[in-house]
Amino acid sequence: MTRIAVLTPNPEDTSYSGQWPQVLERLTATLAAAGVTAAPTPWTDHVEDAAVLAAYPLVLPVIAWGYHREHARWLKACACWQAAGTRLANPANVLGWNSDKTYLRRLAQRGAPIPSTRWVDRATPEAVAAAFAETGAERLVVKPTVSGGAWRTLRLSPGEAMDQPPAGAAMIQPYLPSIESEGETSLLFFGRRFSHAVNKRPVGGDFRIQVQFGGQYRPVTPPDEAMALAETVLAAIDEPLLYARIDMARDADGRWLLMEAELIEPDFYLGHDPAAGAGFARAVRERLDASAD
Incomplete structure (x- = not known):
């Protein structure tokens, strides 16, 4: 068995302690089929020194939850890993730029349609009012450019006060009603090959599709338009990706828009993959075999 490392949350952040071990267990079972065992290690143990990670032929950051709450530390770690040549997948430079949602601007410039977005240094009432005036939207979504799991994400109506607004840079977008009626669809790719797709819908009256807020998930077959958008996004990212999840939703005209990569x-x-993660295990095995040549 080949032993690889899997980066896990900061042990001082207990908000994830009841979840990530279960995720690791699923990944471990999946990887075992490819002759791979996973050694968990907190990403916060390797911020300034990557020597321990150098012992592994591959390091997966796939459970490094909570980095958005320690973003400066995360960027320092990514720089350390890149300088040390740590065998990360996805690569350390990708882990850096993908941690700030301003990357959506670059993908939009390369042909990926995104919702109309106002980028602001701070989500002030004035900035929100200007976005309402500019877009004519009935409701807006305000979220930090560095976030995860709907952290400090707000859905606002005109004149509504912001409760716990983003503390720093933020993005303001018209709310897409399709999130409630159709949900958000995620397309999973391993080794740039399509694996499966999942539709995620919020509970009635909510807009957050994450499972911790009651989101309902189901496997789907993506339409050709959704697949074309995902391929456009992947083509715009000229990096050796081991895995990617492309999240998208429809606008009022039925056009698919990129929400996040x-x-x-x-x-x-x-759990919703008909192949039970076989595509991911194969991609990991291929990456390991290529690095051994």
Whole structure:
């Protein structure tokens, strides 16, 4: 068996302690089929020194939850790993730029349609009012550019006060009603090959599709338009990706829009994968075999 490392949350952040071991267990079972065992290690143990990680032929950051709450530390770690040549997948530089959602601007410039977005240094009431005036939207979504799991993400109506607004840079977008009626769809790719797709819908009256808020998930066959958008996004990312989750939703005209390209620690929804993660295991095995040549 080949032993690899899997980066896990900061042990001082107990908010994830009841979840990540179960995710690791699923990944471990999946990887075992490819002759791979996973050694968990907190990403926060390797911020300034990557020597321990150098012993592994591959390091997966797929459970490095909570990095968005320690973003400066995360960027320092990514720089350390890149300088040390740590065998990360996805690569350390990708883990850096993908941690800030301003990357969506670059993908939009390369042909990926995204919702109309106002980028601000701070989500002030004035900035929100200007976005309402500019877009004519009935409701807006305000979220930090560095976030995860709907952290400090707000859905606002005109004149509504912001409760716990983002503390720093933020993005303001018109709310897509399709999130409630159709949900968000995620397409999973391993080794740039399509694996499976999952539709995620919020509970009635909510807009957050994450499972911790009651989101309902189901496997789906993506339409051609959704697949084309995912391929456009992947083509715009000229990096050696081991895995990618492309999240998208429809606008009022039925056009698919990119919501996020999750390249750090995405949920692979392996429980909804008809192949039970075989595509991911194969991609890991191929990466290991290529590095051994």
